[in-house]
Amino acid sequence: MAGRNFLFVPGPTNVPDRVLRAMAVPMEDHRSPIFPELTRACLTGLKPVFKTTTGTPILFPSSGTGCWEAALTNCLNPGDKVLAARFGQFSHLWVDMCQRLGFEVEILDTPWGEGAPVERYLASLAADKQHRIKAVLVCQNETATGVTSDVAAVRRAMDSVKHPALLFVDSVSALVSIDFRMDEWGVDVCVSGSQKGLMLPAGMGVTCVSQKALEISKTAKAPRCYFDYADMVNANASGYFPYTPSVPMLYGLKESLAIIAEEGLENIFARHTHLARGVRAAVFEGWHLKLCATEPKWYSDTVSAIMVPDGINGADVIARAFKRYNLALGAGLARVAGKLFRIGHLGDLNELMLLGAIAGAEMAMLDVGVKIEPGSGVAAAQKLWRNNAPGVSKAAGAKASIAA
Ligand SMILES: *Cc1c(COP(=O)(O)O)cnc(C)c1O
Numbered sequence: 001m002a003g004r005n006f007l008f009v010p011g012p013t014n015v016p017d018r019v020l021r022a023m024a025v026p027m028e029d030h031r032s033p034i035f036p037e038l039t040r041a042c043l044t045g046l047k048p049v050f051k052t053t054t055g056t057p058i059l060f061p062s063s064g065t066g067c068w069e070a071a072l073t074n075c076l077n078p079g080d081k082v083l084a085a086r087f088g089q090f091s092h093l094w095v096d097m098c099q100r101l102g103f104e105v106e107i108l109d110t111p112w113g114e115g116a117p118v119e120r121y122l123a124s125l126a127a128d129k130q131h132r133i134k135a136v137l138v139c140q141n142e143t144a145t146g147v148t149s150d151v152a153a154v155r156r157a158m159d160s161v162k163h164p165a166l167l168f169v170d171s172v173s174a175l176v177s178i179d180f181r182m183d184e185w186g187v188d189v190c191v192s193g194s195q196k197g198l199m200l201p202a203g204m205g206v207t208c209v210s211q212k213a214l215e216i217s218k219t220a221k222a223p224r225c226y227f228d229y230a231d232m233v234n235a236n237a238s239g240y241f242p243y244t245p246s247v248p249m250l251y252g253l254k255e256s257l258a259i260i261a262e263e264g265l266e267n268i269f270a271r272h273t274h275l276a277r278g279v280r281a282a283v284f285e286g287w288h289l290k291l292c293a294t295e296p297k298w299y300s301d302t303v304s305a306i307m308v309p310d311g312i313n314g315a316d317v318i319a320r321a322f323k324r325y326n327l328a329l330g331a332g333l334a335r336v337a338g339k340l341f342r343i344g345h346l347g348d349l350n351e352l353m354l355l356g357a358i359a360g361a362e363m364a365m366l367d368v369g370v371k372i373e374p375g376s377g378v379a380a381a382q383k384l385w386r387n388n389a390p391g392v393s394k395a396a397g398a399k400a401s402i403a404a
Helices: 017-023 035-050 064-075 089-100 118-127 151-160 211-217 229-237 247-263 265-286 314-325 351-367 376-387 394-403
Strands: 006-008 056-060 081-086 104-109 133-139 166-170 189-193 205-209 303-307 327-331 340-344
Touching (some): 035 247, 081 089, 247 265, 314 340, 314 351, 340 351, 351 376
Parallel strands (some): 081 104, 166 189
8 A cells, every 4th residue: 555554443553654764774793892871871761750769770671660670570579469550451460460470359340431549558558467469560541441540549548557568550551651750759660661652663672670579579589580670780790681681672762762862751741731732622623532541631642542433443444544545553452352342552653643644543433334524533633733832731632521
């Protein structure tokens, strides 16, 4: 098909040409005397991305899921209990992994479309007088439902009852796109990956571990080998890896960190809020449809999960968009399969790229019988973007979308 494929799934995201070029390198010896420069550029450059000075960034040759496994197996003992909320496919999969690895999970089942239930986290932690809960798990941005949760509030809940558990946060689809603060929020392990806000291909697990979690990992007995933090940290200390790293991925990461530094993290967050507001304007004011996220406070600035009307299969919208318009939209996963489609709006993108996705989704919906006004989503997004400069808060954006 002529022209570009429009990639609007919430990961993998568009890889900037600069990153692609930086990755087109000959292979080199990863034990050479100059290799540590590359390692250090990546690991040091990641610290501001996590907003940490005391945490230790670690790169695994995996996807984000590998970093979930690393967090659990490095910091816990066999059979340990963890507390986790489940409100979408990714928070579900993390719980599932805990169970498959033999950990006991206290699950806070929450309706899909809502975020982390802070009051219920608090109640469980307050009731756990013997401190059997060793880790608290939170998915910062549930990509399946387009819901962002308040990680700082979960930390406050833990502190208010002086609970010593570790705080593990899945920030795979938030890091570098939605604010994340490792040190300020007292996060012990942040789990992320290369193919979302970091604008790289999939294949690198990007995680950050607090001093407290690293200390605990020294005596934690859950079986692990490939994902051992100590092996990584020891090798990284001299600028090397315990096994062969992906050299192109490291060059790509170095370039993506340079791009991020040039734009500035706060500007990147503001751009994501601005772009997301345009998508929400298309959904609410243009198409008169609903998001899966049930309240403005949950609206995600990186992915919108758009409910299709009864009698329409979301999968048909996605298939039509792909086959006819060369547009890749995100599918409804598991419980919400067929009920929605998702527009990923994170990473290297701007208003006009997103207008392409909104226009394509609009055409695909019309083609499969969704009763919307042709051009309405595009017009609503255009109006919002023309009337608002980037840089307003998410809360203001949510209100504007609903009021208009
Ligand atoms: C993409 C994603 C994952 C899984 O990451 P992989 O890199 O596919 O392993 C986990 N959690 C969330 C919230 C995600 O968006």
